[in-house]
Amino acid sequence: MVTRCRLEIEGVVQGVGFRPFVYQLASRFTLTGSVLNDSRGVEIEIEGEPWAVDAFIKALQTELPPLASISQFRREEVALKHDTVFIILASRNQIETRAQISPDTWVCPDCREELFNPEDRRFRYPFINCTNCGPRYSIVTGVPYDRPLTTMADFTMCPRCQSEYDDPASRRFHAQPNACPDCGPQLTFYDSDGRDLPGDPLKNCRDALRSGDIVAIKGIGGYHLAVDASNDAAVQRLRQRKLRDEKPFAVMSRRLAQVMTYAEVDKTEAKLLASVERPIVLLRQKNEFILSSQLAPHNRYVGVMLPYAPLHELLLEEDFVALVMTSGNRSDEPIAFEDNEARQRLAGIADYFLGHDRRIHIRTDDSIARVMAKRPLLLRRSRGYVPRGILLPAEGPSILALGGELKNTFCLTRGDRAYLSQHVGDLKNPETHDSFGRLIDHLKCLLDVQPQYVVHDLHPDYFTTRFSEGLSGVELLAVQHHHAHFASCLTENGYEGEAVGIIFDGIGYGDDGHIWGGEFFVGNANGYHRVGHLQEMAMPGGDAATREPWRMALSLLIQTYGDDLPELPLVQRRTPQELKLLRQMIEQGINSPLTSSCGRLFDAVAALADLREQVSYEGQAALELEMALCSKTLEEPYPFEWLSPTEQGKGWQLDVTPMVRAITNDLNEGGSAGIISARFHRMLAEACHVFCRMMRQEYSLHTVALSGGVFQNRTLTELLVDGLRGDGFTVLTHSLVPPNDGGLALGQAAVAARQKKDPLK
Ligand code: ZN
Ligand code: ZN
Ligand code: FE
Numbered sequence: 001m002v003t004r005c006r007l008e009i010e011g012v013v014q015g016v017g018f019r020p021f022v023y024q025l026a027s028r029f030t031l032t033g034s035v036l037n038d039s040r041g042v043e044i045e046i047e048g049e050p051w052a053v054d055a056f057i058k059a060l061q062t063e064l065p066p067l068a069s070i071s072q073f074r075r076e077e078v079a080l081k082h083d084t085v086f087i088i089l090a091s092r093n094q095i096e097t098r099a100q101i102s103p104d105t106w107v108c109p110d111c112r113e114e115l116f117n118p119e120d121r122r123f124r125y126p127f128i129n130c131t132n133c134g135p136r137y138s139i140v141t142g143v144p145y146d147r148p149l150t151t152m153a154d155f156t157m158c159p160r161c162q163s164e165y166d167d168p169a170s171r172r173f174h175a176q177p178n179a180c181p182d183c184g185p186q187l188t189f190y191d192s193d194g195r196d197l198p199g200d201p202l203k204n205c206r207d208a209l210r211s212g213d214i215v216a217i218k219g220i221g222g223y224h225l226a227v228d229a230s231n232d233a234a235v236q237r238l239r240q241r242k243l244r245d246e247k248p249f250a251v252m253s254r255r256l257a258q259v260m261t262y263a264e265v266d267k268t269e270a271k272l273l274a275s276v277e278r279p280i281v282l283l284r285q286k287n288e289f290i291l292s293s294q295l296a297p298h299n300r301y302v303g304v305m306l307p308y309a310p311l312h313e314l315l316l317e318e319d320f321v322a323l324v325m326t327s328g329n330r331s332d333e334p335i336a337f338e339d340n341e342a343r344q345r346l347a348g349i350a351d352y353f354l355g356h357d358r359r360i361h362i363r364t365d366d367s368i369a370r371v372m373a374k375r376p377l378l379l380r381r382s383r384g385y386v387p388r389g390i391l392l393p394a395e396g397p398s399i400l401a402l403g404g405e406l407k408n409t410f411c412l413t414r415g416d417r418a419y420l421s422q423h424v425g426d427l428k429n430p431e432t433h434d435s436f437g438r439l440i441d442h443l444k445c446l447l448d449v450q451p452q453y454v455v456h457d458l459h460p461d462y463f464t465t466r467f468s469e470g471l472s473g474v475e476l477l478a479v480q481h482h483h484a485h486f487a488s489c490l491t492e493n494g495y496e497g498e499a500v501g502i503i504f505d506g507i508g509y510g511d512d513g514h515i516w517g518g519e520f521f522v523g524n525a526n527g528y529h530r531v532g533h534l535q536e537m538a539m540p541g542g543d544a545a546t547r548e549p550w551r552m553a554l555s556l557l558i559q560t561y562g563d564d565l566p567e568l569p570l571v572q573r574r575t576p577q578e579l580k581l582l583r584q585m586i587e588q589g590i591n592s593p594l595t596s597s598c599g600r601l602f603d604a605v606a607a608l609a610d611l612r613e614q615v616s617y618e619g620q621a622a623l624e625l626e627m628a629l630c631s632k633t634l635e636e637p638y639p640f641e642w643l644s645p646t647e648q649g650k651g652w653q654l655d656v657t658p659m660v661r662a663i664t665n666d667l668n669e670g671g672s673a674g675i676i677s678a679r680f681h682r683m684l685a686e687a688c689h690v691f692c693r694m695m696r697q698e699y700s701l702h703t704v705a706l707s708g709g710v711f712q713n714r715t716l717t718e719l720l721v722d723g724l725r726g727d728g729f730t731v732l733t734h735s736l737v738p739p740n741d742g743g744l745a746l747g748q749a750a751v752a753a754r755q756k757k758d759p760l761k
Contacts, residue, residue: 003050004033004080007057010041010072015102015145017065017131018042019088020173025063027169029056032083036090041072047083065132066108066276088168101137101145101446103384104220104364105276106308108133110171115310121160126202126311127185127358129178130171133276135309137387137422138221139177141361143446147176151359158183177358185358187311192347202314205354210319214238216328216342216350220309221364221383221422222335223328223342225349228320235294235324241349243331245616248296250280250303250366252325254316259283259304261321262290268371277384278308279367291322300627303368308384311356327365333431334424337363362442363435364422372714372733373721379712379738381409382423387446389417390736390746393496396757400440400451400474401748402464404481404508404741406618408432410440410464411745414449418491418749420737427463436467453756455479455748459509477755479748481508482516482708487525487754488747489707489739493732497703498524500531500695502688502720505708505740506599506618507546515539517597517708520651520691522699525747525754532652532691534601535643536594538586545600548614549621550574552600553607554582555592560660568667569610598684598710601656605680608663609673619709626713629677637682638662642691652694654687685719692724705732707747709740 014037022035022044031048044060046053061070107115111128114120122128129135142149157165161180164172172178179185189201197204208215209226212234217224225242227234229251238249253259256270263283265273273281280303285296296302305325307313316323327335328346336342337360343353368380378385394416401411408424421443425432444450456468458478468476485508486501501521510516511530518534538555539545545552550570557565565571571579585592602622606612611628612621638659642652663676692704704724711717717733724731737743 001050002048002080003053004045004047004078005053005057006076006078007044007046007060008041008072008074008076009044009070011070012068012102013042013070015131015136016067017171017173017175018068020131020168020170021063021065021068022060023086023088023168025056025059026086028059029053031056032086033081034083034087034089036088045078045081046086047080067102067105067132101140101143101387103277103386103388104135104138104308105133105384106278107310107313111310112313115313122180124314125181125184126187126309126314126356127177127179128310129175131173131175132171134175134177135220135358138360138362138364138383139358140446143448145176150176151361152177152179154357154359155179155184185356187354187356190353190355192350192352194343197352201354205352206315206319208352209315209323212237213351214241214349215352215354216336216346217311217315217325217354218339218342218356218360219311221360221362221366222337223346224325225328225346226315227324229291229295229322229324230320232292232294235292238324238326238349239294242326242329246297246620247617248299248301248303249324249326250305250368251291251295251322252305252307252312252316253320253322254307254313256306258321259306262286263302263304266371268374268376272369272371272376273304273306277367278305279369279378279384280305282368282370282379295324298624298627305366332426332429334429334435335363335365362422362439365425367423370712370714372717375735377712377733377735377739379740380407380423380742381420381737386422387419387443389419390492391494392416392418392491392750392753393494394753394757396753397453398449398451399453399455399749399752399756400444401455401479401745401752402457402468403745403748404457405459405462405464407738407740407742408436408464409742409745410436410443411749412440412443412447412449412451413749413753414447418746419443419447420743420746423742433463436463453477453752455752457481457484457509457744457748458511477752479751480511481744482510482519482521483523483528483751484744484747485707485739486521486523486528486705486747487750488737488743489705489732489734490524491746491750492734492736492743493705495703495705495732496524498522498699498701499703499705499732500692500699500701501528501705501707502692503708504598504710507595507597510596515593515595515597517595517599518601518654519596520695522695522701525750530651531695532642532654533596534598535653535655536596537600537604538589538592539595539600540582540585540592542591542593546603546618549603549607550613551582552604554579555586556604556608556656556660558583558586560657566664566668568608568664570607570613598708602710605663605676608660608667609676610667611673619712622710622713625673625677625680626715628673629681629715630672630674635675635678635682637686638679640683640687642687642694652691654691659683681713681715681719684716685723688720689723689727692729693727696729702728703730703732707734707739707743711739
């Protein structure tokens with residue numbers, strides 16, 4: 001008996017080796033029929049004995065190619081056609097096929113096997129890839145995704161590669177970056193004067209690294225700067241040359257077993273490390289930390305990734321427990337990705353260069369993730385994730401959302417998907433300005449859309465706001481910063497109802513022209529009410545208060561004690577003139593804007609706890625305050641008070657002066673920074689919880705969304721999430737996009753999409 005079935009499959013099934021996979025399965029079970037790509041996914045017809053058809057379908061669902069995933073599966077019995085073979089048909093509806101660019105991904109197990117197999121013709125070839133793995137987004141120059149529109153257009157396939165490319169049964173069928181040592185890209189090794197060095201480039205590179213030199217290594221989305229992570233002097237030298245005072249360096253190890261020699265890795269973290277996206281994962285350092293202590297000063301975590309390019313596999317083959325692989329740039333400049341530019345910009349930093357002749361078309365930094373509340377959280381969404389779409393609640397006009405000022409990403413929508421860009425970087429930096437427009441144009445081209453609406457932050461002085469004013473033929477919309485954070489969290493969770501939003505971050509421009517950053521909202525993407533916020537504090541010196549947390553600490557002390565400041569070391573270190581000046585600034589409002597920022601509150605407490613008076617990067621004081629917390633302390637939360645709204649339209653205010661008095665007491669009694677940190681974190685979590693209960697009473701809301709850069713803090717997030725869930729709340733947190741400004745553009749787009757679909761009255 002023979003039967004025939006039609007299968008309609010939707011999901012990530014194009015450009016990921018799905019058709020050759022189906023072809024091979026059909027031959028395994030000696031089935032006849034066909035497979036083809038259509039605009040929605042893949043359509044398969046199979047004919048054969050019923051047991052074989054069932055076995056085929058089972059295998060289809062359980063043995064998927066690594067980059068593929070199925071979201072819809074329909075099966076239908078159809079009339080027999082008595083085919084004699086199984087064939088791959090040409091795609092139906094060619095005009096409809098819209099770009100399906102995959103992110104850059106890892107080295108698949110099959111390619112890794114071949115890479116280290118002396119019998120294989122690609123033995124030790126650093127550019128091995130197949131339809132299941134390899135570079136994509138970073139080499140694409142246009143659409144449709146086809147070899148001539150990638151940087152592999154520079155190379156002509158040799159007959160053997162071409163025959164794999166043409167063979168439906170091959171793992172390299174239509175693998176656009178397909179190459180081998182005879183026809184593909186090659187490595188070069190040269191010194192900082194650009195002189196090629198004789199010999200095997202890979203061996204030269206490893207020798208240099210082993211002797212403590214700094215090597216700039218061309219990767220997938222840009223250059224890395226590499227040194228041996230166990231060599232203190234080398235790491236120190238890299239730090240000095242990069243002008244990177246204290247920012248942690250990421251490392252790469254070959255296998256999980258090596259990572260476990262210097263970091264604690266739980267199951268979720270191990271899975272994230274080994275995922276096809278291969279992000280940098282923040283892991284807790286082992287107590288006995290065997291790598292250089294210079295990697296992440298004052299930090300209990302270390303950023304780790306596993307190899308994601310064949311070149312990395314070869315580099316790490318036996319010599320190193322870990323290599324520092326930090327982005328190839330100086331301080332906060334964008335990562336270098338073009339060869340000439342890299343040679344110039346990195347010449348003062350790197351001793352040597354390991355380059356190659358496959359061009360990187362578009363720069364893409366490494367992604368950074370951390371496990372929080374038992375699930376992965378992206379802190380920087382870039383290589384490996386971009387340009388994967390995020391589902392919006394409904395179809396709508398195309399929107400370009402420009403994002404924020406720091407950690408910028410932008411977002412383009414098409415249909416019911418939002419495409420968040422890779423990490424663009426710090427738009428305070430003029431170097432980044434140049435690439436901003438180019439990156440936008442490139443994504444527009446890949447998605448084949450012309451946005452009708454452009455969204456920018458409410459802040460009049462952001463680069464993105466000025467950029468939007470220079471655009472023509474589009475309608476501009478401004479979205480409040482924390483509303484965008486709120487909407488970002490709701491959108492990635494697919495939640496459209498009303499919720500309480502707790503939005504804690506550094507700084508954002510408020511509706512009232514003040515600096516916001518510790519906000520409690522009720523609403524959703526449609527709109528919001530600011531139902532509460534942290535009580536405002538003065539930021540004496542404006543921007544200087546952000547770089548110098550001692551200013552925030554004194555501001556809080558003056559707010560709490562007035563003229564009668566307690567005898568704390570922080571106070572004693574100031575000269576009478578300094579104190580007088582600061583007091584005048586605050587009292588007369590000279591260069592002392594008011595802020596409800598939670599980030600600044602963290603800074604103030606870190607300075608009060610005597611951890612840090614100045615910072616060298618954004619969020620450093622807050623991070624070190626979290627690090628200082630001894631995990632085992634079960635201290636009482638500090639006292640706090642919610643002040644009820646004083647006038648119509650004003651919200652509740654969280655008064656922290658009771659906490660400041662209690663901190664002073666703790667300090668006078670010799671309390672450690674660890675205790676202050678624990679009590680502070682518990683106070684914030686408790687205050688939020690109390691507020692959510694009030695909102696539940698008042699508005700019958702049971703759903704709470706957490707967003708903003710402060711929620712990169714694991715302790716606060718977990719305390720709050722556990723507390724709220726235990727009390728019957730549904731808590732929405734970020735996972736797909738960062739809670740920091742790297743996720744802002746998604747929320748901006750979501751707010752605009754709502755307003756343009758169903759305008760608010
Ligand atoms: Zn592969
Ligand atoms: Zn070849
Ligand atoms: Fe923000």
